[in-house]
Amino acid sequence: MSQCLRIAVADDEPDMRDYYRRILPRLGHRVVGVSATGAELLDQCRECRPDLVITDVKMPDMDGIEAAIRLTRDQPTPVIVVSALHDPETIGRATAEPTVTYLAKPIRQAELGPVITQAVRRFEQWQAGRKDGDGIVPTVSETRPAR
Amino acid sequence: MATPPAPLPSSGRVLIVDDDPDTRANLCDILELDGYEIETAGTLAEVLARPAWDDVFAILLDRQLPDGTAEELLPRLRQLAPEAAVMIVTGHSDLHGAIAALRQGAFDYILKPINPEPLRASLMRVADRYRLARGKRHSEDAFRTLVEAAPCLIILVRPDFSLLYLNPCAEEVTGHAAGEVIGRNALEQFIPPEYRSAIAESWRRVLAGQLIRGVETPVLCRDGSRRWVLWNGQAVMELEGIPGAAPPPDPASPYRFEGTAVLAIGQDITALKLSQERTLQAERLAAIGQMMTGLAHESGNALARSQACLEMLAMELQEQPEALELVGRIQKAQNHLQQLYDEVRNYAAPLKLEREPWPLDAVWRQAWSNLAVRRQGRDVLLHEETANVNLHTLIDPFRMEQVFRNIFENALAACADPVSIAVTCTEARIDAIPAIRVTIQDNGPGLTPEVRRRIFEPFFTTKTKGTGLGMAIARRIVEAHGGQIDADTTPGASSPGARRFAGASIHLLLPRDSS
Numbered sequence: 001m002s003q004c005l006r007i008a009v010a011d012d013e014p015d016m017r018d019y020y021r022r023i024l025p026r027l028g029h030r031v032v033g034v035s036a037t038g039a040e041l042l043d044q045c046r047e048c049r050p051d052l053v054i055t056d057v058k059m060p061d062m063d064g065i066e067a068a069i070r071l072t073r074d075q076p077t078p079v080i081v082v083s084a085l086h087d088p089e090t091i092g093r094a095t096a097e098p099t100v101t102y103l104a105k106p107i108r109q110a111e112l113g114p115v116i117t118q119a120v121r122r123f124e125q126w127q128a129g130r131k132d133g134d135g136i137v138p139t140v141s142e143t144r145p146a147r
Numbered sequence: 148m149a150t151p152p153a154p155l156p157s158s159g160r161v162l163i164v165d166d167d168p169d170t171r172a173n174l175c176d177i178l179e180l181d182g183y184e185i186e187t188a189g190t191l192a193e194v195l196a197r198p199a200w201d202d203v204f205a206i207l208l209d210r211q212l213p214d215g216t217a218e219e220l221l222p223r224l225r226q227l228a229p230e231a232a233v234m235i236v237t238g239h240s241d242l243h244g245a246i247a248a249l250r251q252g253a254f255d256y257i258l259k260p261i262n263p264e265p266l267r268a269s270l271m272r273v274a275d276r277y278r279l280a281r282g283k284r285h286s287e288d289a290f291r292t293l294v295e296a297a298p299c300l301i302i303l304v305r306p307d308f309s310l311l312y313l314n315p316c317a318e319e320v321t322g323h324a325a326g327e328v329i330g331r332n333a334l335e336q337f338i339p340p341e342y343r344s345a346i347a348e349s350w351r352r353v354l355a356g357q358l359i360r361g362v363e364t365p366v367l368c369r370d371g372s373r374r375w376v377l378w379n380g381q382a383v384m385e386l387e388g389i390p391g392a393a394p395p396p397d398p399a400s401p402y403r404f405e406g407t408a409v410l411a412i413g414q415d416i417t418a419l420k421l422s423q424e425r426t427l428q429a430e431r432l433a434a435i436g437q438m439m440t441g442l443a444h445e446s447g448n449a450l451a452r453s454q455a456c457l458e459m460l461a462m463e464l465q466e467q468p469e470a471l472e473l474v475g476r477i478q479k480a481q482n483h484l485q486q487l488y489d490e491v492r493n494y495a496a497p498l499k500l501e502r503e504p505w506p507l508d509a510v511w512r513q514a515w516s517n518l519a520v521r522r523q524g525r526d527v528l529l530h531e532e533t534a535n536v537n538l539h540t541l542i543d544p545f546r547m548e549q550v551f552r553n554i555f556e557n558a559l560a561a562c563a564d565p566v567s568i569a570v571t572c573t574e575a576r577i578d579a580i581p582a583i584r585v586t587i588q589d590n591g592p593g594l595t596p597e598v599r600r601r602i603f604e605p606f607f608t609t610k611t612k613g614t615g616l617g618m619a620i621a622r623r624i625v626e627a628h629g630g631q632i633d634a635d636t637t638p639g640a641s642s643p644g645a646r647r648f649a650g651a652s653i654h655l656l657l658p659r660d661s662s
Contacts, residue, residue, distance in 0.1 A: 015455055016451070023458065023459070084447025
């Protein structure tokens, strides 16, 4: 494990929240916030300043992509957007965000670790690009929807 | 096919056979009054040398000719001009001879000296009869032409269901030559077993005098396929001279059947049925699509939750191998469910291609290597023949890989070891656009006509597992690329090398630049 990240998660399904709570520590990370809606996620992020956010797309009051967009504005953070929708529109919206990495549900423990690493690297590259002022956002090969 | 009849000459042609020029001239004078065409002959030899007899409707024949008698000529005339009426011209003294001639088939006799009025009246009767017979024959020819040229199936079935007649269209649709099937049981020959009792019942109703309209049945064809036919049926009575019908066993009545038969007139509606089925399928897919939109998120989420819980459970059970083994089994079932769900959702979802320049062989090799698990423990070989073919394409590699995978999967499922699968590429064109033809052949049992026809239908499967969407998805993807896909069975080739692949063949025709 390269680095212990402080991670905030959001999903309207209790099963999924429970999953993150149990699995992420096994991957060497710490869960610092657990929310059931997009608005709740933003509130928590303001308080706990996580290193990474993992959020479902479809949630009551605000969807995960919208939450990621607002988060980028206030406190840029790498976000993994997780969805069972994987329709082109959702994927397009998610991957248009430089801070967002898309992950298709169902999540498998084996792929969660590499996706976290990829999300962080993408975010760091984007930030480096911003500091250099060239505005170029490196694209990382997206996770394509499952068959 | 019979040609339409030539119009009847004004009054027909009369042949006068007499060696006495005065009698000939006299007869000519009388007959010209009625506008007949007249031809004369003085000897028996002259008569027999005549070329054509078609339009001769009457022959006035002198009993005594220099080179023979009317009795000698009559049998020949019956052969040469069976429709012509022969009238013997004779004197009072020779009445017995004339009567003998009548017995031999002469129509009438005329006494010398000739009385014009009875002769004219008699000829008038003959001409009328001739004209009627001709007219009847012409109309029979016309009807025969109609029946034989009709673009619908016409069959006649006897009350014992033996086939009496089928027209050329019925021959063409069923693939059976009339000579092969006439006399056979029409029910067993043409009607699939599951429809026989219903059709037998409707034929019985027809024979009892009912009209049957709009009965649909599949018809069995010579090549084992079925075609859909829409039938109208009714009884016909006392048929004679059925065109093309083979003589029934009774030689005394050739081409003749008296009694009632079933006349069935059918329209080949296979194409219509197919398009109806396609419409139905499209409607079913649209309904599934709507359903999927509604179900997609919730089922996807449910599957995701189930997956998450399974992984958590596996963590809890690390120290309990037996329980962990059960979790593994649930995981397998879960994977299967996920795969089915993905397939159906994928088929119902709109297809958007992401085209990239890509060598085609890399795509099928990727598909092949992704099937490593399926190939494990089996004796399987993949042959490639791509010599001199430019394999560069602009395609969606991910989608095309799916096409190859689905085709390979089917081949692996259908073939017994040792399995040989050959991928052959050739240069081709689609409407003048450069394309690649890819043929994937296996050495399995091949495709039955039924499978060949339905292989690309969604939800059609010969396997016990799976959604039956594999080839339907393949077609969808290939067509989205502007290509074509079809399937057939490679005919067993003579060379042993070719025989290896005498199983199913799937042909892809892909434009090089699919955008």
